[in-house]
Amino acid sequence: MSASPVPSVAETHVAPTHFFVAGPPKGGTSWLMRLLDAHPEAACSGEGHYFDRFYPLLMKAFEDYQRVLQLDAKLVFSDKPVLQPVRKSHVYSQLRHFMLERFAEYDPESRAKAHGDKTPHNWKDMPTLFATFPEARLVFINRDPRDAAVSLFGHTKRRQLYKMDPEGPINRDQLIRAACGNWIGVNSSLATLQKERPDRLVLVRYEDLLADTVTEYGRICAALGLSTEQDVLQAAVEACDFRKVSGRNPGERDQSSFFTSGTSGNWQTQLSPAEAGVVEDLCGHMMPAAGYEI
Numbered sequence: 001m002s003a004s005p006v007p008s009v010a011e012t013h014v015a016p017t018h019f020f021v022a023g024p025p026k027g028g029t030s031w032l033m034r035l036l037d038a039h040p041e042a043a044c045s046g047e048g049h050y051f052d053r054f055y056p057l058l059m060k061a062f063e064d065y066q067r068v069l070q071l072d073a074k075l076v077f078s079d080k081p082v083l084q085p086v087r088k089s090h091v092y093s094q095l096r097h098f099m100l101e102r103f104a105e106y107d108p109e110s111r112a113k114a115h116g117d118k119t120p121h122n123w124k125d126m127p128t129l130f131a132t133f134p135e136a137r138l139v140f141i142n143r144d145p146r147d148a149a150v151s152l153f154g155h156t157k158r159r160q161l162y163k164m165d166p167e168g169p170i171n172r173d174q175l176i177r178a179a180c181g182n183w184i185g186v187n188s189s190l191a192t193l194q195k196e197r198p199d200r201l202v203l204v205r206y207e208d209l210l211a212d213t214v215t216e217y218g219r220i221c222a223a224l225g226l227s228t229e230q231d232v233l234q235a236a237v238e239a240c241d242f243r244k245v246s247g248r249n250p251g252e253r254d255q256s257s258f259f260t261s262g263t264s265g266n267w268q269t270q271l272s273p274a275e276a277g278v279v280e281d282l283c284g285h286m287m288p289a290a291g292y293e294i
Contacts, residue, residue, distance in 0.1 A: 016103070016115045018136040019202075019224055020129060021046070022122035024183045026151035027143035028206035031240065033118035035217055036139075038236035041226045043107040046118035050099055051125045051132075055091075058098075062091050092132045099132070114224050120182075123189040136200065137224060140190055143206035144292050145283045146267035146276055149179040153270070154260045176275055180282040187286045205291060207264045213237050 021036070021044065023029045029046075036044040048054070066086045073079055103115035122129065122138065129136065152175050193201050202223040209216045214237050218228045242250050242262030250262035267276060280287070280294050287294055 016043075016107075016112055017225060018103075018133050019044075019114055019116040019139055020122045020133075020136055021116060021118035021139045021141070022186070022189075023120055023141040024143060024145070024148045024179070024186045025120045026148050026179070027120070027183075027186075028141045028209065029118050029120045031206075032139065032141050032204070032209070032220075033116075034240045034245075035213075035236055036116060036118075036220070036224075038239045039221060039226055040111070040232065041113040042116065042221075042224070043103065043112040043114070044116040044118055045103070045106045047120070048099070048102060048117045049119050049121070050095065050117065051128050052119065052121040054098075055095055055125070055128055058095055059091055062086050088131070092128070095128075096132045114226060123186050126189060126193065130197070130200070137202055138193060138197075138200055139202045139204070139220060139224075140186070140193070141204050141206055141209070142186070142190070142290055144264065144267065145180055145183040145287070146271060146279045147206075147264055148183055149176045149275075149279055150267050150270045151260060152176075152179045172275065173278070176271075176278050177282070180279055183283055184286065187290055191289075210262075210264055 019036075021029050021032055023032075033044050033046045036042050063086075069086070099117075103117075104110070107115060116139070123140070126138070129138070153170060153172065190201075190203070194203075202220055204216055204220060214230075214233050217237060218233050221233065222228050238244070242248070242259060246259035246262065248259075248262075253261045253266075267279075271279070284294050
């Protein structure tokens with residue numbers, strides 16, 4: 001028997017609001033996604049890669065289609081086309097429709113007041129994001145770039161474990177510089193958003209979320225229009241607790257696990273002074289404004 005068709009968002013009584021989680025890779029975006037998805041009024045999936053991967057493919061399809069129309073206009077209509085040229089608004093409309101259907105599939109009972117996607121690179125094309133979802137909020141999570149670099153080491157080792165990358169020693173300097181490049185990009189986009197669309201921004205630091213999870217989580221939920229009742233928040237936080245999802249206590253490191261240590265400040269023991277210096281040289285001009293001491 002075929003599954004029942006997923007109801008479209010238009011068929012629900014109240015259309016959900018939309019949010020997108022962004023941040024530096026290995027910066028806590030997955031933890032934040034789990035917390036938001038654990039809320040009974042939210043549905044947060046990941047990683048859709050709608051703006052950094054799907055949108056360029058969709059744009060190319062429209063451009064190819066436009067070239068076909070231009071050729072037909074030349075051959076059939078003496079360079080006087082019947083149809084107007086394809087516009088970017090057509091692409092945004094199709095992208096939005098596709099994403100709304102994907103969100104509805106993830107929330108088949110239409111229970112959620114807010115639908116979201118966690119893709120760390122959601123920060124990379126904010127003009128397209130807001131052209132597609134002008135009403136959306138962007139939930140940024142930031143993290144000390146030195147810790148983000150350390151976490152990237154573990155991620156790379158896991159890729160080797162699952163045969164996604166060749167085995168062998170990892171190039172730590174290359175990974176540190178990649179982590180710094182992403183962190184600078186995130187914080188540059190964040191600065192733009194703070195200036196141009198401050199009402200669309202919800203910002204949290206990984207370290208603050210770790211230190212007082214219930215309070216920071218409640219603040220994010222309030223910004224998204226979700227319930228902030230203490231029992232609701234506490235239940236979600238407990239469901240996503242490091243001990244529960246990893247089977248270890250915070251601080252017990254396992255580089256082969258997606259949940260590495262559940263702590264912050266690991267760079268102080270995992271990076272050499274020279275490696276920490278590379279991060280500080282590259283990111284130091286932005287770290288104080290983000291709340292990180294050099």
